[in-house]
Amino acid sequence: MIQSRKEKIASNIITLIFIILALFCVVPIFYILAASLSDEITLSREGYSLLPRGFSLEAFRFVLESPKAILNAYAVTIFVTIVGTVVSLLFTAMFAYVIARKDFSLSRIFSFMVFFSMLFNGGLVPTYIMMTQYYNVKDTVLALIIPYIIMPWHVFLMKGFLADIPVSLIEAAKIDGASEIKTFFKIVLPITKPALATVGLFIAFTYWNDWYQSMLYIDKALLNSLQFYLYRIMNNIQYLSSSMMAGNISIDTSSMPSETARMVLCVLAAGPMLVIFPFFQKYFVKGLTVGAVKG
Amino acid sequence: MASKIKKPVLASKGRKKNRMNWGLFLLAIPGLFFLVGYYYIPLFGLIIPFKKMDVAKGIFRSDWCGFDNFKFFFQSPDVWTVTRNTIGLNVLFIVITLTVSVLVALGLYEMSKKKVKLFQTCFFVPYFISWVVASYIVYALLSPDLGVIPNILEKLGMSVPNFYNEPKYWTAILILSYIWKHVGYNALIFYATLVGMDSALHEAAAIDGASKFQRIKYICLPYLMPIIVLMGVLMIGKIFYADFGMFYFLPRNSGTLYPVTDVIDTYVFRMLRVMGNIGMSSAVGLYQSAVGFILVLITNMIVKKRNEDYALF
Amino acid sequence: MKLLKKVAVLGLAGVLAASTMIGCSKSSTENGGNKETNVTNGTSSGDTSSKETDPGETIPIRWYLAGSGPQADVEAVQKEIDKYLLDTYNMNIDLQIIASDYASYTQKMQMVISSGEEYDICWTASWNNNYYDNVNKNAFMELDELLVSDAPELLESMDTSIWEGTRVNGKIYGVPSQQIFPKQNYIVIDKAYVDKYKLDTNKVKKLSDLEDFFLQVKADNPDIYPFAASSNGLMGKLNLAIGYEPIAGVKLPGVIATDGTDYKVLNQYTDLPSLKEFYDLMYKWQKEGLVRQDAATVSDNAVPDIKAGKHIAAVNATFKPGIEATEQSNFGGREVVFIMLSDSYMATDSLVSSLNAISRTSKHPEVAMKFLNLVNTDKTLYNLLCFGVEGVHYTLNDEGKVISDNNKGYNPNIDWMLGNQFNGLLREGQADDVWEETKEINASATKSRVLGFAFDSTKVTNEIAAVNAAIDQYALPLETGAVDPDTVLSEFTDKLKAAGSDKIIAEMQTQLDAWVAANK
Structure with missing residues (x-):
């Protein structure tokens, strides 16, 4: 199929929108992952972030007891x-x-x-x-x-x-x-x-x-x-x-x-x-x- | 253009009708079996809202009590607010989710396979996050103390609202959360429909010199229409039901937000939490079902008038 | 085509597998049950032959309990109990413990009870699987006669005032588990701060006495919100300190003032100045940063934040011997100081916080009653239920205290749910005199003047439902200081009136008057 320039630009814009949407869906998951690997007390003191707060496997240990x-x-x-x-x-x-x-x-x-x-x-x-x-x-x-x-x-x-x-x-x-x-x-x-x-x-x-x-x-x-x-x-x-x-x-x-x-x-x-x-x-x-x- | 090429499909009208077909009946038997066994036989429970339950007497021999079990709900002062919230938010959810999902599916349809795989997986992730966990994420984003958004706002020198105390933000927050969780699921339905489309249609359109946009408008959208209508109608049936987990956990039961976030399900839950009366809770359930049922019958009638193929039954 | 065949084969295999699994599980329970009884009969036949009495056929006793969930090795414990009862009391039962979890227990029992399922005993309380609701639904048997005929020791083991507290419309429907009964509100404070700011704890009589101390702490540590509050609110933890006893739920309008002598039912939201004072205090504290502004949305009782040192003080409802260790671990292991905010006070609601009731559907209520009698009076049986089999599920340390292990398959940790806690072995870390002290508190506590009065809510169900919905909307923001009581409280009380609070209070007054006339 022949793509006109206009269509190309449009498709790039769409891809960009999709990337934003994908981040919107996925970023919270990284918060969850990071929190699951955080130390409870540090987490509660400093709040959520994309990297674990005070890396700890304690929560995993507890659940997998x-x-x-x-x-x-x-x-x-x-x-x-x-x-x-x-x-x-x-x-x-x-x-x-x-x-x-x-x-x-x-x-x-x-x-x-x-x-x-x-x-x-x-x-x-x-x-x-x-x-x-x-x-x-x-x-x-x-x-x-x-x-x-x-x-x-x-x-x-x-x-x-x-x-x-x-x-x-x-x-x-x-x-x-x-x-x-x-x-x-x-x-x-x-x-x-x-x-x-x-x-x-x-x-x-x-x-x-x-x-x-x-x-x-x-x-x-x-x-x-x-x-x-x-x-x-x-x-x-x-x-x-x-x-x-x-x-x-x-x-x-x-x-x-x-x-x-x-x-x-x-x-x-x-x-x-x-x-x-x-x-x-x-x-x-x-x-x-x-x-x-x-x- | 499309209709010229479109072959008759199962859903089309004008086929030989009303024929008993034992082969098909045989195919339906397992489904019927479970349908009747799991859904229809327990329907005797529809009398529970009209009974004053006495365990010693059992469901059937308990005394009838007329509409007593319905009173608590309809007499309560907030019945109008919660009904309005339930319907209003559900209508917004239906319209916005369907629109966004269809757009996403169309976008995916035009993309390369690799990209589709990646994006689809991303969109689907939130479907697996329970509302309880989601409520922690939302809290992590919005809490006045450590929240990500208040921190950004502060750095930008803007005033920071206490989100959990200000109802005005919550319609938007709820809609965003709903899209977040459901867009992957719904987009997949539309995408799978598009994928099943006869590509001869597109080839013919391309020969006719149709642009991408024209093809979407004249081929893809009409092709999706039956399933959009189907989903819309089914969602209307559930318009009186709210997603309890979402409305209960996301606003963290913050009383100041009730004027916006309180829906029938959470409201009734709060009313009956302490008492646990099944007569009263099933009364509300029956009310929700009955209204949904009537709404679907009406919608189905309208749909049928416009295009018989799209009707539910 | 291949795929199809695979699907079909898989499906068929699945159905077959599933059906064999039911087959198996069914036959295994049946066989298992039979085997168990055979085994007990077999092993005990040697002993029982000398007793000459025939233990009769095996009677199944089904007991529903809450807790953390089913225990993997519960069958071994049940078997041991069956054997013990047969050997010792010539009682031939097949105990079946069905352990659910706290969160789903109410719903599960609602199914079990409403469906008319046959079972014998279930745990019930004012706060889970609601005792009064179930009695209203006619789910439980009256126990007055059964207690006299089949459980005289159990009847003897508790003061009549305790039995009075379980009465509904004059009848007993549940056996309370002996434990701490009265409530005493307290505040617990991180000791490091008490020392640093030289707080004289003896001078603290009420919450507001702590204001200067909290302000000092806040001034030096702007990140700390000294006083902990959470989405659970504070009312349930402070009602005695505020000075009232609830009639049918701590936030429901309709209370009795603890310091009065009359039998007047008050609407705490309009008639109780101390409650308004408390709301004012919280609002002030919130503005000064002593309480978090978003306290109403904090989950888990704010324990993670207390552990992290974000709060340095917390209130709680019931002081009891041994609570120090719990609170200390809530504070992340730091040392804590206790200050009492009320006297020790025994009200009806604290007597119905853990009961076992016999089902209306039970085929053998007398056996169930006899069993409950033994659970509450026989130490060996009680310890088997609480901890399992010694050497298998737990071991004793040098002091003779229980060391249990979650991985051994039986550690339900529900001693207080099962029966008389004073009969139990001590757990590692519990003080030797914990039960002695508890008994003393039980005996010495101030008894409410309406102890034993239970409100029958059936006539005002609709009003209670409407009122409950309004309470959630307003009470929590008020008690965590999120809103200004001067404007919101009147809005709240108007809403309560519209929902029917006056009718509820009038009904309470009528019933209370009748009760007073009959009992005083």
Whole structure:
């Protein structure tokens, strides 16, 4: 393509804007990293900076005091994230494809059903009752997976992507005598890689970031997810320091982690996902659909 | 120009309609199974707001209490302020985030692959920072004592406001924080859509001699429109819900900022924190859902009138 | 295509793995449970045969607790307890401790309770998993009769005034853990500054007496904000020093003056001059730089800043034996001086700061009661619960004090939550006479004249909700000196009135009058 001078200048300006925006997003992370490596007292005396204040690994040492528990929590979260994402992505894509097919008589009803469940829910207590007393998944890894298998938001997002599939493709498959299921797996899925990668990524993030389901359904130390483990450390001190005086309990919080440790927790929670992210990016390749149509 | 080249896609109207298709039904079964099991069966909980909960009797046998559980919220003097804040800020969030994200996605689409990778990763980083940690960063930037911004202002000889005591700055701070956290996520959606676009469209446009700007305007934007509308409509459904973590942690619960930063979720949290009444909290939840539901129905109707393909259902 | 196959295979494998995992975990809990009881039966059969009584079938006792989270090795401790109870008391239970954490405990228990889940005992308090709310929801059993029939020793072990404090509508619903009961507000000051500026601590009776001292410190050290205040506010730490006892929450309108003799419910924000004086003092201090201007946004009780030496003095609610060590570590290990700001005072709210209640859904309330009886009276059982198994989870030093280790799998550190603290082993660093002194304070404290009165808020829930929202907006800025009380306080009280504070106070007065008529 021919680029005019004007376009070149424009593209440089855009790059400049993007660099500023990227810094806006990334600089706070450097504050967090620096704080996680700072000495608590110096930090509180001198404030945040881009370089550690009084370099110290104390906060890391505190959080990693029981490495067994943290490693176990990582293992639980990784397992849940992988299994959950694969199952959820598959089911989400299947369902989204069905509601995207406007020639299907039930597609609108299904679509409405998803939408309705996005806004209305029975609240936590009924869900808790069903999960613990009828589905019997309390204290199992399934309790961490089931809640996010079908998420309305992901279904609609997927539907938005799938709506762009050329009809000709599906009709061609039909002429070849392929069943709907075969068409979906052999034609629809392969040409929607960017969509699968995007939604898959979002699903993976949902599983990775979740602590809430663990809080509700997990009592065993063995099945604690990473985020819940970190959430616990983080919130216990916050809760205690604000509520303790209401009763006359005084628990010694002076040895508990505080600001620097919170930053460490953040680094531990976000780090692995940021490493994984670029891996997904390779599926965002332009023009996939075209190749498929031509072939 | 675009419509000439555009092939019919799944979403287009005018296809054979209302046909039962057992193959498709089969594909939907796992999804239906979880949808019904996880979302629909617990819907019996919608009666909780109308009950005076008695644990010994259970949900179903507890006494009905009419709209008693709704009273506390609608009688409170601040209901108007928090509703206004919730809707106002959410509308700003929706419009600004969608605009910025679309622009970012378009920018990325025109860039080389290497740059895309780098920028995308940068934009995505904040998505992983919880609001609690973000509140420390904001505090580190704004605190009157050691904050980065007050220090710069001081060096420049400007007067330093105490940000946590001055509501006027907070609409901007909240919007910036929201963009900071969400732009990577939303831009990725639009970028992935653009990437899936048939490049024949661009080739044809280039042959026609269209400039980059024209191509964006006449090809990319129309192509993004359905998903922009979709996201907009879905976000409208959540317009009565505020991101609790954000509104609770970022302003550090500073009372003087409430006139600007207090939203339904934080307000109700404060009201009920001490009492923990599930009847009352689910009453507010039901109210938020119902209003969102009606808003989406209306929006969907308007969208449908203008272009049936874009409608949610 | 390959990718697809992989995805499909992975998905299937995942589902299978997950389902086997539930299978496993389920069967393991079942088997584990059975095994445990088998083991206890097996090992104890030798001993029990001589006792001739049949311990009956194993009864599961599920006990919900807060703390720092589940302990990795809790099963070993439970097993040991089951065995101990069977051997010693011929009591055949299968104890299941479910430990949550402080931050999520309230929400978790709300689920458990509202869903009607079956469990036996749960920890409750005025400040977490709210005792009164749960009683209102009918979640707990009345214990009056059970105490007499199944826990006479426990009933005996505490003064009747303490049991009175747990009554709601005349009934007991929870077993308080014996510990320090009264509150005594104090201020703690970095000793180095006390010495340097020759502060005569004996002359300090109230907060304002410290003003000159703080001003001196500030003059020499402009970076120091001598008096610590944080987003937690100061009211909960100073209400006795200011001179009132709350009826239903320290900031909720409706209090009793501590120094009076009448039974009049006051609105502290309008009727209590000492509160306005306190607000004025804070506003003045903030202007003079004795308190940080952004104190209301400081988290974690300002402890990091105290450690860093940014503040040199802090107030707290409850003085108790052994607190010196805690405060010293809050001050980064520096030496500290204590000054009392109030008398030792026992009010209802301090009696309900840690209780164990029996669930309405319990199938075996008598067994649960018997168990609680032993927890509070049997030292061996209590120490097992607190510290785990000796030699495995903790060791004793030369003085016979507990050295625990977080890495050994059991160190819940919730002694005061479990039961009678006076029965516990001492931890390393605790003084030998700590419990003796605590008992003495409990016995000698001034008892509130409304001790045992509990306010039933059901009639004014809507008003309380509205009032609570207003309190957060105004009270914190006022008590940290961020706003001028002369203008803001009246705005605040107007808002409280609009929210229904008068109705709340009237309701409190009605209930209090009825209580006085019945009890005095």
